[in-house]
Amino acid sequence: MEGQSADLLSSLLPLVALFAIFYFLIIRPQQKQAKKHKEMIAALKKGDKIVTNGGLMVEITKVEDDFLVVKNHDNSEMKLAKEFVAKLLD
Structure with missing residues (x-):
């Protein structure tokens, strides 16, 4: 059983890393830019x-x-x- 859980963890790790990279390079900067634009329009x-x-x-x-x-x-x-x-x- 321990071998299977280690295999599952090692197969999911690249997906988690890919999502983290995607979040910090694409999603987060877009959210910051949208917030800044919304504040500019409000002012x-x-x-x-x-x-x-x-x-x-x-x-x-x-x-x-x-x-x-x-x-x-x-x-x-x-x-x-x-x-x-x-x-x-x-």
Whole structure:
């Protein structure tokens, strides 16, 4: 019986190691990046300049619960869902 449990343990060890490597190289960094992006979206305020997922560079004129009212370079305003904010410009 002891030989079988040792065989089982030695056959599962590479799978556990592979999962640990996968977690630390892929899953954990993605979770950190998603948390940082969520915090950035929560901190947006009027006057901030942002880039949308579509590549538009706009300025926030009003912050609502789920949407942002943004102004384009030609002063036209449009409504943008918060989840489409790619990054904040300095």
